[in-house]
Amino acid sequence: MKTINLKINGRKRQIEIEENERLLDIIREGFHLTGTKEGCGEGECGACSVLLNGKLVNACMIMAFQAEDSEVITIEGLGENEKLDPIQQAFIDTGAVQCGFCTPGMVLSAKALLMKNPTPTKQEIRRGISGNLCRCTGYEKIVEAVELAAKRIAETD
Amino acid sequence: MAFKVIGENVLRVDGHTKVTGGAKYPADLALENMLYGKTLRSTKAHANFTIDTKKAENIHGVVGVLTAKDIPGKNCHGVLFKDHEAICESRVRRIGDPMAVVIAESERIAEKALESIEVAYEELAAVFDPEEAMKEEAPKIHGEDNTVFHFKIRRGNVDKAFEEAAVIVEDTYYTGAVDHAFLQPEAGIAYEEEDGTLTVIAATQYPHFDRMDIAGAMGMEEEEIRIINPAVGGAFGGREDLTLQIHLAVAAKKFKRPIKMVYDRKESFLAHCKRHPITMHCKTAADKDGKLLALKTRIVGDTGAYASWAVNVLRKAGVHITGPYEIPNVWVDSYAVYTNNPFAGAMRGFGATQPPIAHEQQMDRIAEKLGMDPFSIRRKNLFTLGSKTATEQVLRESVPLGRCLDALEAAMNEKPLPDENINYLEDLKERQAKKEGAWNEKNR
Ligand code: FES
Ligand code: FES
Numbered sequence: 001m002k003t004i005n006l007k008i009n010g011r012k013r014q015i016e017i018e019e020n021e022r023l024l025d026i027i028r029e030g031f032h033l034t035g036t037k038e039g040c041g042e043g044e045c046g047a048c049s050v051l052l053n054g055k056l057v058n059a060c061m062i063m064a065f066q067a068e069d070s071e072v073i074t075i076e077g078l079g080e081n082e083k084l085d086p087i088q089q090a091f092i093d094t095g096a097v098q099c100g101f102c103t104p105g106m107v108l109s110a111k112a113l114l115m116k117n118p119t120p121t122k123q124e125i126r127r128g129i130s131g132n133l134c135r136c137t138g139y140e141k142i143v144e145a146v147e148l149a150a151k152r153i154a155e156t157d
Numbered sequence: 158m159a160f161k162v163i164g165e166n167v168l169r170v171d172g173h174t175k176v177t178g179g180a181k182y183p184a185d186l187a188l189e190n191m192l193y194g195k196t197l198r199s200t201k202a203h204a205n206f207t208i209d210t211k212k213a214e215n216i217h218g219v220v221g222v223l224t225a226k227d228i229p230g231k232n233c234h235g236v237l238f239k240d241h242e243a244i245c246e247s248r249v250r251r252i253g254d255p256m257a258v259v260i261a262e263s264e265r266i267a268e269k270a271l272e273s274i275e276v277a278y279e280e281l282a283a284v285f286d287p288e289e290a291m292k293e294e295a296p297k298i299h300g301e302d303n304t305v306f307h308f309k310i311r312r313g314n315v316d317k318a319f320e321e322a323a324v325i326v327e328d329t330y331y332t333g334a335v336d337h338a339f340l341q342p343e344a345g346i347a348y349e350e351e352d353g354t355l356t357v358i359a360a361t362q363y364p365h366f367d368r369m370d371i372a373g374a375m376g377m378e379e380e381e382i383r384i385i386n387p388a389v390g391g392a393f394g395g396r397e398d399l400t401l402q403i404h405l406a407v408a409a410k411k412f413k414r415p416i417k418m419v420y421d422r423k424e425s426f427l428a429h430c431k432r433h434p435i436t437m438h439c440k441t442a443a444d445k446d447g448k449l450l451a452l453k454t455r456i457v458g459d460t461g462a463y464a465s466w467a468v469n470v471l472r473k474a475g476v477h478i479t480g481p482y483e484i485p486n487v488w489v490d491s492y493a494v495y496t497n498n499p500f501a502g503a504m505r506g507f508g509a510t511q512p513p514i515a516h517e518q519q520m521d522r523i524a525e526k527l528g529m530d531p532f533s534i535r536r537k538n539l540f541t542l543g544s545k546t547a548t549e550q551v552l553r554e555s556v557p558l559g560r561c562l563d564a565l566e567a568a569m570n571e572k573p574l575p576d577e578n579i580n581y582l583e584d585l586k587e588r589q590a591k592k593e594g595a596w597n598e599k600n601r
Contacts, residue, residue, distance in 0.1 A: 034185035035178015037390075039340045040422045047340055075178035084176065092172040100175030101340040101390030107176060135340045135391045 004068040008033075009077030017064040024048045024059035026067070027074055035075035035104045039133070046132030049105035050074050056112035058131075075104035078111065086156075087111055090149035091142070098136035106132045110146045119150060171388070180388040183360050184344035188415040191346070192220060194408055195267035195418070196401070197257040197274050198427055199249035202497040203283035203296065206249060206256065206276055213259060213273040218266035220412055222274065223258040227407055230376030234399045236366060236502070238464045240299055243374050243403040248281075250298055251462035251497055253427030258404045260412060264419070287436070287459040287494035298462060298495035305460060306468045306493040308475040310547050313486030318451035322442035326522045330439070330515040334459075335432040337504055341390020342425040347405035348415035355382050357406050360389040362396040374403045375410065382406070394503030398465050400428045430465050430502030433458040433493075435474060437515040443523050447534040451486035452547075454478050454515075458493045458501070458508075465502030467493035473508030479547045480516035481558050482538040487547040532566050 003016050008031060015030050027036045027050065039047035041060050048059040051073040078085040087110045090096070097103050106129060113120060113128035120128060125146045126139075134142060174180040199206075210222035225232055225246035232246065233239035245254050257274055261267035282296040289295055290303040297303060319325060345359030355375065361367050364384040372379045389396070401418045408416040420428060435458045442451040456474050460467035475491030504510075524534040539558045545551055 028185075032187075033178070034181070037182070037341070038184070038421075039342070042422070045340060075176075079177070084173075088176040091176045092168060095166065095169070097169055097172050097175045099340065099389060099391040100171065100180050101182065101388075103175050104178045133340065135338055135393075 002065060004065060006067050006069060007071040009073060019065065021064040022060055023050070023052070023057075023062040023064050023067050023072070026064045027059055027072070033074045033076050037101055037104060039101065044133070045102075046105045046109060047102055049108045049132060051108060051112060054112075054115070056109055056131075073108070075108060078107065085111070086152045087114065087146070087149040090145040090152065094141050094145040094148055096138060096141040096145035098134075098138050102132060102134040102136070106134065106142055110149065113146070114150055114153065118153065120146070122147070175388070182341050182344065182388045182390050183346060183358055184341070184419045186346050186358060186387065187417070188346060188348060191415045191417050192260050192262060192408070192412060193264040193267050193417050194401070194404060195259050195261075195264070195271055196255050196404065196424065196428075197259070197271050197276075198424070199245070199252060199254040199256055201249060201278050201280055202252050202285070203281040203298075204249055204278040205247055205281060206245075206278045207247070208257060208277075209275040210257060212275065213270040216261075216266065216270045216273060218262040219259060219270045220262065221260050221408075222270075223260065223404065223407055223411070224256070227411060228374055228403070229407070229410070231373045234370035234374060234403060235463065236363070236397060236465055237468055238305075239373075240463050241398070243399075243407075251499060253499065254462070255404070258408065260408050260416060283497040285496055285498055287457050287492075287496050290494050290496045291457070291492065296497075298497065303495040304492055305464050305495060306471055308472045308489065308491040310475060310487050310489035312488075312547050312549070313451070315451045315453045315486045315488045318486040319440070319442050319453075321444075322450050323445035324523055324526045325440060325442045326519050326526065327440040328438075328519070328522075330437045330518065332432075332435050332511045332514055334434045334499060334501065335504060336426055337391070337393040337395035337429070337432075338426075339391030339393055339395055342420045342422055343396075343400045343428060344417075344419040345401050345405050346415060346417045347402075347409035349409050349413060350383075353381065355406055355410060356385060357382070357402055357409075358385040358387055359402050359405070360392070360396060361386055361402070362389075362392050362394070366397075367399060367402050370399055371402055371406045375406055393505050394432075394507065395429045397503045398430055398463075398500075427499075430463075430504070431461070431499050432504035432506075432510070433460060433467065433470050433474075433501040433508070434498075435459070435471075435511040437474075437478065437512065439478070439515050439519050441516075441519045441523060443527070443534075445527065447524065447527050447529050447537050449482055449484045449523075449538045451488075452479055452484050453488040454490070456489070456491040456512075458491070459496050459498055460493050460502075461496055461498040461500035463500035463502075464493070464495070465500055466507065467501065470501070470503070470508035474512055476546070476548055477509045477512045478516060480513065480520070481540045482516070482520075482535075483540060483544050484538075484547060489547070532562060535562060
């Protein structure tokens with residue numbers, strides 16, 4: 001048992017962790033933020049993607065103690081109040097959501113990409129989301145969604 | 158009220174909850190006072206076994222271990238034949254067969270307790286090749302015969318056609334097992350309601366079949382079972398057979414507390430069906446102009462240890478083996494066979510996905526022998542409106558295969574890669590522009 005402090009979705013929180021717990025476990029079970037999914041538990045699928053200090057990580061591959069004093073953003077932390085993040089809105093509008101299990105990770109992956117590169121080409125988008133599997137295989141629409149989000153963000157800036 | 162849906166982009170009703178992470182898949186649910194289950198699975202492909210769960214039961218935090226004797230009703234389930242045991246009693250027929258379920262206060266305790274269950278196996282002769290399994294002397298998986306199903310088509314006179322043919326191509330094609338790997342591994346929760354109703358929440362493709370099989374295994378009426386299908390993280394056929402549903406139901410009733418089970422990816426691979434590996438031996442004949450004359454084929458599908466949808470899948474493979482082509486003389490023998498391999502069932506295409514591997518290669522090779530190009534030979538034989546299939550079905554509705562082939566040929570000849578294909582990009586741009594227009598309209 002160990003107590004760690006971290007900021008999750010903008011709020012300062014304290015949590016007791018077991019030494020063998022993963023960041024994914026404390027997000028889902030400790031903070032009850034179940035939007036972050038477990039698809040493989042071994043860094044292959046990206047369903048557990050979150051932003052850790054602004055960088056995209058697989059929460060199943062990070063031990064909970066490594067998140068000490070960090071800032072974590074999960075899918076629940078995107079958007080402002082009732083307003084969706086433009087990436088979330090674009091996923092809805094283009095039909096990039098099927099079963100939805102990959103969607104939170106996919107959206108965060110797109111977020112990380114657009115923070116670094118606000119005007120990605122199709123190829124860059126494909127590369128950007130290459131760590132996230134969509135087994136419903138709606139990749140075409142997902143790429144469209146990211147393009148649309150980039151465009152809308154550029155227009156409002 | 159005017160509905161306009163066809164030809165329109167319709168927004169998903171569940172899109173919002175899915176992009177915000179609010180959608181609840183079974184693993185996201187939690188109930189108070191919940192227990193957790195973990196399954197012990199066979200490590201042998203074919204064996205008799207005895208099991209001793211005492212040590213596991215004595216572990217602090219373990220509330221009990223379910224074995225076959227805990228199933229109150231009939232210990233079986235299955236979509237066509239009831240050939241699965243919910244928990245195997247004394248014999249396993251494949252690696253991954255469920256033998257016991259530990260119920261404990263936490264997932265970790267349950268997991269750990271699996272190691273304390275003592276199993277003694279007595280291995281049986283196993284068979285992994287369906288051709289071998291069809292032989293008389295092969296070890297039997299269920300009952301007296303490993304052949305689950307034999308589908309036949311006898312149309313015209315294939316032997317005569319082979320004699321008259323200008324060209325014959327004969328070969329054997331194999332496809333492998335494929336896993337759906339739907340992104341959300343199996344998970345579920347069950348609990349007993351105050352009035353005795355047993356509620357099972359699990360991501361499933363067949364709530365009604367689940368209810369039927371759970372009722373049978375529980376010795377309860379279907380009306381006493383309620384299935385809730387929450388958000389489902391992909392399925393593709395892989396959630397048609399039961400996995401954890403009966404285990405959850407039995408445990409909830411027995412321990413009078415909510416039970417939750419979540420598989421990890423590895424267990425998910427072990428638990429659900431695969432796409433049937435199929436062997437297709439095809440002998441195809443054509444005349445000198447490339448018109449198909451005859452097809453004789455033997456198809457063998459490996460359904461593994463359980464039948465699941467084997468009958469439907471191998472029937473469909475038998476119907477589709479001609480490809481979308483008119484063939485006047487057809488002889489099909491299509492078999493589904495039990496082996497000790499992972500069991501096969503439904504997966505995208507349901508038996509229609511494997512045959513093109515065979516019939517399209519046959520077409521290319523016939524074309525090559527005749528010095529024809531691959532498009533012309535297909536055009537010459539394609540189903541059109543009014544064509545009769547090998548099962549004598551007359552195609553009376555739209556049959557736009559010719560147009561499909563035209564589009565394919567145009568695309569292939571213009572530029573080989575879609576990314577560099579000008580039409581493709583322009584088409585996309587056009588679609589994008591249209592959508593933008595619609596959004597601007599809406600959001601104004
Ligand atoms: S669950 Fe973390 S990468 Fe798949
Ligand atoms: S929408 Fe189902 S896995 Fe991507």
